[in-house]
Amino acid sequence: MASLFRKLILISSISNLTIFDASNMEWWSVLENVVSATPLLAIKSESRVSTGIKGLDEMIEGGFPRGSMIVLAGSPGSGKTIASAQYLYHGASNFGEKGAYISFVERESVFLRNMERLGLNFERLKNEGSFKFLDMITPGTEAFSMDAMNFALKEVQSMKAQRLVIDSFTAISSVFEKKAEARIILHLLERLMLEFGCTTLLVVEVPTGHKDLGFGFEEFVADGIIMFETVDEKEGIRKRAVVRKMRGTNHSQNYCNIVVSNQGLSLVPYVT
């Protein structure tokens, strides 16, 4: 458990959480201490964060609950990165809300080029200081991953980002040997982002044709879950989305189409 304590202390040190001697404690009591040591400055509020994903706000009573952590889970090529990018772009362009994209899967140059094709000029936002892309390409070791996360979260804190995307939790969690460790880290992350007043979109990769998310606990820790799927049909592949969960929200229970064009990604209700 020694390495877990190191991680906890590393992450706790990012915010103003009390650092304490964890060497004689069980992991669950460490978590309890970290959480109770955090001043309750922030609570998930009633106000909504407009998502910038056309069609989604209408499905979730206007947007994500401010300060929440939302899992965007989906299969390869289903549109997770585009949707996440639109979320940040919308916040920075239309609401003056700074955004950060922590990427463990895509390099900045590729991201900027692909988004430019969709009319999203992230270079401009970067120059204005309202967007940061944190390139954390695929960590090989646990130590590297935690250092990378530590660095990235400090950046998020110092720029006072109100919107955060982590692409992906799958890439981070694969370095943990034990499920319990990954779960604690996710709880801490959720707690930290709430402290920072940041609404977080956590991307989770789901292999094509599968329904289960990562370790399984992500579904319970997250405040909301949006599933993006690619479905094989006679005519070809169809992309579809559903809101599986959104705490405190009377959300749509229906599948809708995911439509991607040069104008970006939108969610379109099925025509019956």
Ligand SMILES: Nc1ncnc2c1ncn2[C@@H]1O[C@H](COP(=O)(O)OP(=O)(O)OP(=O)(O)O)[C@@H](O)[C@H]1O
């Ligand atoms: N300009 C475009 N016009 C139409 N469709 C596009 C366009 N650009 C991208 N797409 C579609 O979006 C998909 C890529 O979206 P995105 O990168 O957001 O997927 P992803 O879920 O993040 O994938 P991965 O799991 O590989 O990271 C492409 O496979 C393609 O189907």
Ligand SMILES: [Mg+2]
């Ligand atoms: Mg992606």
